[in-house]
Amino acid sequence: MSLAEFPCLAKAQSCLARAGWPVGTCRDYEEPQILGNLRSPPWRVGMARRVFFSFHYQRDVWRINQIRNLTEIIGTAAAGFQDASLWEEAKKKGDANIKKMIDAALYNTSVTVVFIGNMTAGRKFINYEIEKSIARDNGIVGVQIHHLKNHEGEIDMAGRTPALLTSNNLPVYKYTDQDALKKYIEAAAKKVGK
Template sequence: MAKRVFFSFHYQDVIDFRANVVRNHWVAKEDREEAGFFDASIWEESKKKGAADLKKLIHDGLENTSTTCVLIGSQTYARPWVRYEIFRSIYRGNRTFGVHINQIKGKDQQVKMNGPNPFDYLALRYSADGTFVEPMEAENGKWVASSTMSSYTLKNTAGDARRGRTIRLSELGYPTYCWSTNKGYDSFATWVG
């Protein structure tokens, strides 16, 4: 059964057409079941909103989704609202993964080197008793509290190995794939889970 997928990305990657290749690849498939997803993105509305409205728009966009796909371009890792979308997705329990898109030809018909993995720049700081986490962001080589996402109580207490530690999302098992190298057109439905 096709899943509802929330796509998180830097708007520049839409302008360059790379994000659109992934979001619209289902068009060439027989049906959305074969593609494995329905797109629940909000980018069309996001340019018109302030911070509070944008948070509500993100919350509404994530509603009824089970998966979040972060489309990773050159500057995705540094975008504050992408960071918020990732943290919010994890908070809701969405399966969350990244897809490098820089090897897709842009509107200039060029490819780029893969951008930094946003999961390397985000972390969760677990409380000593493992009952809550604080979302953290890398800033000048240090971990600082997220400016957009507050700490929250965990549904299940964290195990001993996580208690009292700050752990990067990339170390917590949030995978990344490369659209070109990992044959995204054929593999995306599997990545969605």
């Protein structure tokens, strides 16, 4: 896999780097047998865990940006966290391009956090993200965020839990603080042996 295959990912990594996030190329996260003497699993970079954050970008990115800066966690998202143009550009190119962005963001993650806002369950790609996370044996946890303030200082009504979380008996918690979120992430990873 190379960044040339995912121009939107390259742009997202550039935005993340400008924001001070530790980013690398896909080569930095290749499988251990390719790298040889890799000391930690591919879903770990140093001591940080790579986690895919699934959320409703247009409605909830402000809420996610309030909580995503966790120590020992490197969060990824299909369209990054800062640049809405990445998502809009991908939408214009069609569903296959969006699925490529999701697949690239899931690469070498060990846990998927589905942040549940008011409209998350109705998102077009929520089931794809959860199905792909299950297929790659990611630990999965749902976290309600509707009660966090948006960019206008407003909270939202609780939304439905995505059906695939419920049907797979995956845990769902209400966000309280970063320490609790880290515990949910580690518990989900431990449940699947990662």
